[in-house]
Every structure is written in C-alpha cells, then in structure tokens.
Amino acid sequence: MNAFLIWDLSYRNMNIFTLFETHIHNIYNELVAEGSLAEGHNLSKLTVELPREESHGDLATNIAMVTAKSAGMNPRALAELYVAKLADLDDVESAEIAGPGFINLRLPASAWQNQLRDIHEAGVAYGQSEIGKGQKVNVEFVSANPTGPLHAAHARGAIFGDALAHLLQFAGFDVTREYYINDAGTQVDVLARSAYLRYREAFGEEVTIPAGLYPGEYLKEVGQALKAEFADRFLEADEETYLAPIREFAVAMIMAGIKDDLSRLGVSMDVFSSERALTDNGKVQAAIDHLTAQDLIYHGVLEKPKGQAPEDWEEREQMLFKAKQFGDDTDRPLQKSDGGWTYFASDIAYHLDKYQRTDGPMIDVWGADHGGYVKRMKAATAAVSGASNMLDVKLCQLVSLLDNGQPVKMSKRAGTFVTLSDVMDAVGPDVMRFIMLTRRNDQTLEFDYAKVTEKSRENPVFYVQYAHARARSVFRQAEAPTQFDDADLSCLTHELEMRLMKQLASWPALIASAAKAHEPHRIAFYLMELAANFHSLWNGGRDDPSLKFIQGDDEAVTKARLYLVNCVSLVIRSGLGLLSITAAEEM
Numbered sequence: 145m146n147a148f149l150i151w152d153l154s155y156r157n158m159n160i161f162t163l164f165e166t167h168i169h170n171i172y173n174e175l176v177a178e179g180s181l182a183e184g185h186n187l188s189k190l191t192v193e194l195p196r197e198e199s200h201g202d203l204a205t206n207i208a209m210v211t212a213k214s215a216g217m218n219p220r221a222l223a224e225l226y227v228a229k230l231a232d233l234d235d236v237e238s239a240e241i242a243g244p245g246f247i248n249l250r251l252p253a254s255a256w257q258n259q260l261r262d263i264h265e266a267g268v269a270y271g272q273s274e275i276g277k278g279q280k281v282n283v284e285f286v287s288a289n290p291t292g293p294l295h296a297a298h299a300r301g302a303i304f305g306d307a308l309a310h311l312l313q314f315a316g317f318d319v320t321r322e323y324y325i326n327d328a329g330t331q332v333d334v335l336a337r338s339a340y341l342r343y344r345e346a347f348g349e350e351v352t353i354p355a356g357l358y359p360g361e362y363l364k365e366v367g368q369a370l371k372a373e374f375a376d377r378f379l380e381a382d383e384e385t386y387l388a389p390i391r392e393f394a395v396a397m398i399m400a401g402i403k404d405d406l407s408r409l410g411v412s413m414d415v416f417s418s419e420r421a422l423t424d425n426g427k428v429q430a431a432i433d434h435l436t437a438q439d440l441i442y443h444g445v446l447e448k449p450k451g452q453a454p455e456d457w458e459e460r461e462q463m464l465f466k467a468k469q470f471g472d473d474t475d476r477p478l479q480k481s482d483g484g485w486t487y488f489a490s491d492i493a494y495h496l497d498k499y500q501r502t503d504g505p506m507i508d509v510w511g512a513d514h515g516g517y518v519k520r521m522k523a524a525t526a527a528v529s530g531a532s533n534m535l536d537v538k539l540c541q542l543v544s545l546l547d548n549g550q551p552v553k554m555s556k557r558a559g560t561f562v563t564l565s566d567v568m569d570a571v572g573p574d575v576m577r578f579i580m581l582t583r584r585n586d587q588t589l590e591f592d593y594a595k596v597t598e599k600s601r602e603n604p605v606f607y608v609q610y611a612h613a614r615a616r617s618v619f620r621q622a623e624a625p626t627q628f629d630d631a632d633l634s635c636l637t638h639e640l641e642m643r644l645m646k647q648l649a650s651w652p653a654l655i656a657s658a659a660k661a662h663e664p665h666r667i668a669f670y671l672m673e674l675a676a677n678f679h680s681l682w683n684g685g686r687d688d689p690s691l692k693f694i695q696g697d698d699e700a701v702t703k704a705r706l707y708l709v710n711c712v713s714l715v716i717r718s719g720l721g722l723l724s725i726t727a728a729e730e731m
Contacts, residue, residue: 160259161203161653163235164192164249168207171229180225185211194650201240201248202255202646208245219245256642257633259649263711264629268718271652275659276317280504283309286406286413287324290395291335292360294405294564297511300589301540302564303580305509306411307664308538310722315659320502323413324494327395328420329487334358335398336391340378342367343390347379362401366394405564409573410724422493428485431493431528432463432478440466440527446474465492470523470532491521495535496528505534507662512541512586536662540585546592571597574725578605581668581723601679604672605725608716611675613731614682615713618693618706628710631703638691640681641708647674651715664723671719678712 168190175181187210195204208223215222223241230239230249238250263270285305288298309319326332338358341351346367353359370378370393378386399416406413422428435441445461463479465488478489498506506525510517518537525535545552545562552562567576570593579596582604583589601607636645651670658666685692693705717727 159262159652160251160255160649161192164203164205165190167230167233168192168205168226171226172207172211174229175225181211181215185214187211193653194646195248198643200242201238202251203249204242205247205249206245208241208247212245223247253637253642254634256645256649257636260633260636260645260707260711263648263651263714264707268714268721270714270718271655272314272316273652273656274316275656276312276315278316278318280318280320280502281312282320282322282498282502282504282506283312283509284322284324284498284506285509286402286411287326288402289326289331290398290402291331291358292398293362294402295561296545296564296567296591297540297543297561299409299564299567299576300543300580300585301509301511302406302409302411303577304538304540304585304664305507307577307581307667307723308507308509308662310724311655311659311664311667314722315655317659318504320415321411321413322415322417322498325395325399325416325418327418328423328490332391332395333387335394336387337383339363339366339370339394340386340390343370343374344379346371347376362398363394366397369393369397405568408568409564410577417494417497419490419494422490422497423485427497428489428493431496432489434496435465435492435527438527440469441478442466444475446477449474465524465527467520467523470526472519472523476520476523488520488524492524492528495521495525499525499529499534505531505536508535508537509585510537510539512539515539538585538662541588543580544588544590546590546594548594549592552593567591574609575605577723577725578608578668581665582672584663584665599731604668606731607679608671608675608720609726609728610731611678612713612716612720613728615678615709615716616729618709621694628703628706631707632700633704633707635701635704636708638684640677640684640691641705644674644677644681644708644712647677648711648715651718667719667722671716674712674716674719 169187172181172185172187176183187207189210190205190207192203192205195201205226207226208219212219212222220241223245227239227241227247230236230247235251235255236249237252240248240250242248266272283305285308286294286298286302288294294302306321309321313319334357338353341353341357342363344367345351345364370390373393374389378390403413432441442464443461444464445459446464448459458477458481460481462477464475465478467476468474476488477486478492480486495506508521518539521537522535526532545567575596579591580589596603596605599606636642647670654666654670658664681691693702693709695701695705713727720727
C-alpha cells in the first residue's frame with residue numbers, strides 16, 4: 145500500500161470522473177461474476193480523464209489497457225466487453241474503442257451542465273476531499289542553515305513545500321509543516337566566529353574577514369545587536385568563553401530574519417526543530433540504540449569506493465549503519481574519529497523523532513545539491529519506521545535569476561548571493577510564488593524580473609489573476625442580474641462553453657492526482673489552462689455578440705452564463721488560494 149495515499153472510492157467526491165470510475169469498477173465486477181474475466185486484476189492504474197483531443201469525445205479510460213496483460217487478452221478485445229456495458233448506461237451517448245484499446249465516451253451536454261451546480265453549491269471548497277482520511281503527513285521544507293538570510297534558491301523549496309502542504313490538506317491529510325534548524329556542527333561555529341569579528345567592529349575596531357568565515361554585510365547588523373546585548377563583555381574574551389553565547393544569539397537573530405522573510409512570502413511553519421536539541425536531549429544516542437536493537441549497527445572498515453571517495457569515508461574501523469540492507473550503495477558511518485556524531489547520525493535521529501511525533505509518512509523538500517543523500521536517508525527512514533516507502537524526497541532544481549536576460553548581480557547585503565527579500569522587493573510575493581510553480585520541481589527554472597512583471601498574456605501569473613478580475617468585473621456591470629441561482633443551464637451549449645465546463649469539472653480529479661503524486665505545480669498548470677479557456681470565451685463575445693455574457697434581451701441565457709462565470713471565478717480563487725496567491729478583484 146502507498147503510505148502517502150489511501151485510495152478509496154468511498155472517500156472521494158462523486159464528481160463526473162469518480163462517477164465513471166465507479167461505473168467501470170461495477171462493470172468489472174459484473175464481468176468477473178459472468179465469468180468473462182478472472183478475479184484479482186489490479187485496477188490501481190485505472191484512469192478516467194478528458195481526452196487529449198476534443199474530437200475523441202468527452203471522457204477516456206484505459207481500463208482495458210491496464211488489465212489486458214493480467215487477463216491474457218488482446219486490449220481491444222477486452223475493451224469490447226466494457227464498451228458493450230458502458231454504452232448501456234443512461235449518462236452515455238456512445239462508447240468507442242480507439243487505438244490499441246482505449247475507450248472514448250460521449251456524454252450528453254447535461255452531464256457537464258449539472259457539474260456547475262456542484263461548483264456553485266460548494267464554492268471555493270469545490271474539489272476538497274477526504275482521500276487522505278486524516279492521515280498524518282510531515283512536510284519538512286526550507287531548513288536552510290541559520291548562517292545567513294534566505295536566498296532566491298531557498299524560495300523555490302519554500303514555495304513548493306508550502307503549496308504541497310496546502311494541497312495535501314485540501315485532499316484530507318493532517319499536515320505538519322516543519323523547519324529543521326541545523327544549529328549544531330561546524331557551520332554555526334563559523335557563524336559565531338564571523339559574528340564575533342563584527343561585534344568587535346561595532347566598537348570601532350577595523351577587522352578583516354579571513355577566508356573560511358562568512359563575509360556578508362548582514363553580519364554587521366548582528367554585530368551591532370551583540371554590542372547592544374552584551375556591551376563590552378566579550379571584547380577581551382577567548383573563544384572558549386564567547387563562542388557558545390554568541391553562537392546562540394546569532395542563530396536566534398538570523399532565524400528571526402528567516403521567519404520574517406517566510407511570513408512575507410506567505411509561508412508559516414507549525415514546528416521548528418533544533419538539531420542541537422536532538423543531541424543535547426540524547427535523541428541521537430536513542431536512535432543508535434534503536435538501530436542496534438534491530439542488529440543494524442556494526443563496527444567495521446569500509447572499502448574505499450571507486451572514483452572519488454565521499455566526504456564521510458575514512459580508512460579506519462567505524463560504527464556503521466547497514467544501509468545497503470535497505471537499498472543504499474554502501475553502509476554509512478555514524479561516528480567521527482573524534483567521537484562526535486556524523487551529520488547522518490543526527491539526521492537518522494531527526495527522522496525517527498518526526499516519525500514518532502506524527503506516526504505517518506514524511507516528505508522532505510531539498511535542494512538539488514543534496515541528491516546524493518537521498519538513498520541513505522530513505523534507507524535510514526525505512527529502518528527506523530519499518531516501512532520502505534515512508535519517506536518521499538522532492539528535489540528542487542536551481543533557479544537562474546535574470547533581468548531582461550542578464551544575470552542579476554549579487555546582493556550587497558548578503559555578499560555572495562541574491563536574497564529572498566531582494567526578489568520580493570523587486571517583484572512581490574504573488575509573482576514569486578506563481579512563477580516558481582510554473583515548472584516541475586525537478587526542472588531548472590529561469591526567473592526573469594522583466595518577464596514576470598509584465599502585464600501580458602506571456603506572464604502566467606498576470607494571465608490567471610486577470611481572468612479572475614475579468615470574471616468579477618462581469619458582476620459589477622449595472623445591467624447584470626444579481627440573482628442567477630435558478631438559471632437554466634441547458635442554455636450552455638456552445639463549443640467554448642462546453643470546453644470550459646469540462647475543465648471546471650476536472651478540478652477535483654486534478655486535486656486528487658496532484659496530491660497522490662506530490663506535485664503542486666499541476667495546480668499552476670491547470671489555472672493557466674483554465675484562464676486561457678475563459679479568456680477565449682470572453683474574446684469570443686467580441687467577435688460574436690451572441691456569445692457575450694450579458695444578453696439584454698435574453699434573461700435566461702444571461703443567467704446561465706453568469707452562473708458559468710461565477711463557477712470560473714470560484715475555481716480560480718480556490719486554486720490561487722492553495723498557492724497562497726491573491727485572487728485580484730480588479731486589475
């Protein structure tokens with residue numbers, strides 16, 4: 145069973161797509177009962193969706209394709225069994241076999257018109273479901289080292305993780321958003337030494353930042369704050385005296401800035417977990433004991449890998465975790481030569497802690513540079529949870545920042561990179577959030593300031609927000625009826641209206657599939673297509689006055705079209721809400 149999605153038809157909204165999935169399941173059971181099919185076929189890959197080509201009909205299903213092999217039948221021959229029964233359904237006008245065995249269905253217009261009633265009744269909750277059945281899911285994202293402000297690359301993981309959390313909640317999961325603070329190890333000691341120099345600088349001393357320390361201008365602010373907090377208490381102190389308190393202060397101040405940036409971006413966390421607290425509370429040792437009790441720890445010498453050795457390889461006897469037993473390429477060290485724990489040991493403890501707190505699957509959102517760490521972390525999570533699919537790691541590829549095609553220069557404040565705050569100042573949170581989701585997370589992304597802020601159809605966030613603003617503008621027109629609940633939707637028969645109704649009806653299925661795949665970018669793609677179809681209908685009214693939404697001499701048609709426009713605005717608002725983006729009322 146997939147630990148991330150409990151798929152049960154009884155918990156899904158009965159929209160037109162799930163209705164036909166139910167029909168197909170019932171027909172399958174009939175065929176088994178008749179002896180035409182044997183029992184035991186796997187229907188988990190069954191799909192019912194809009195055909196890629198409108199000329200192919202209204203719905204398409206792959207039922208014959210996914211069961212033909214196990215049935216030992218030719219897919220087209222198997223499809224004939226389904227087509228004969230599907231064609232007899234009251235809500236099917238025709239059923240046809242296409243290609244190697246796909247089945248295309250044609251439905252009466254009323255099937256799509258009636259879906260608008262569901263949208264109108266549910267409002268922005270349309271598409272919400274209980275497929276997650278309240279299952280707990282931990283989504284850990286951002287988790288940037290607390291050594292400096294968030295940069296633009298962090299934004300992609302923050303936006304992806306937050307949108308995924310909203311999506312899973314909408315699909316009925318109990319989601320915890322979590323940030324892991326890497327406040328142990330050498331990087332925060334380097335931060336403390338760097339901040340100490342800025343602290344001395346705040347007293348007028350000329351300082352030089354040596355190689356290996358953090359040179360960013362942002363640490364001048366930390367230095368001034370240290371002066372205000374501690375006065376001259378540490379000016380003459382040795383490192384053993386100043387390191388811990390300055391480290392704690394600097395980490396807290398930088399984390400406060402990170403939280404402010406996330407809040408401005410529209411991201412809120414439920415939990416901030418500390419790596420140092422895990423160690424201090426004995427949870428790393430507890431995790432090692434947990435693995436030892438399962439005979440998953442031993443002492444040995446790892447063979448030197450072929451090619452370049454990883455940074456945690458040492459030619460000595462070490463405490464090792466049997467990672468290969470869970471699919472990793474090699475066993476992994478847990479303790480350094482000085483007796484301290486490796487980062488991997490701390491990460492095992494952290495994932496055990498998450499699992500014990502949520503008792504459910506985990507999703508980690510990482511930068512692409514951590515791709516080599518995935519196998520070992522999946523192995524560790526499988527060992528501590530007893531389930532091989534308890535961890536899903538989503539890698540976010542790089543973001544190239546451009547302005548009119550030219551690379552954006554480094555931030556003066558950060559010294560080495562462009563900060564998240566800089567980008568929000570330039571384009572605003574709404575634009576950032578939407579554009580970051582216009583590519584799959586595992587694809588590189590070009591973010592051009594000039595292009596993402598232009599007001600044209602080439603700018604996807606403007607195009608979607610403009611569609612919502614256009615829809616709302618219809619209701620501000622003086623001649624528009626204010627009540628249209630009693631609309632006769634049978635008036636909606638034009639090709640452009642039918643296309644829009646079909647797409648609106650597919651919103652619940654889109655939510656379900658995106659939640660199952662952990663792919664929130666599908667929402668952005670859907671909204672862009674929905675906006676395009678709505679703009680097409682709007683523009684159609686310019687060329688053909690009979691397509692205008694408000695027909696002064698035909699109240700029935702006007703009410704039906706207002707009903708449709710309202711449904712468009714509801715679904716766009718719902719989708720933008722899941723992405724934490726403003727649904728503009730006017731532009």
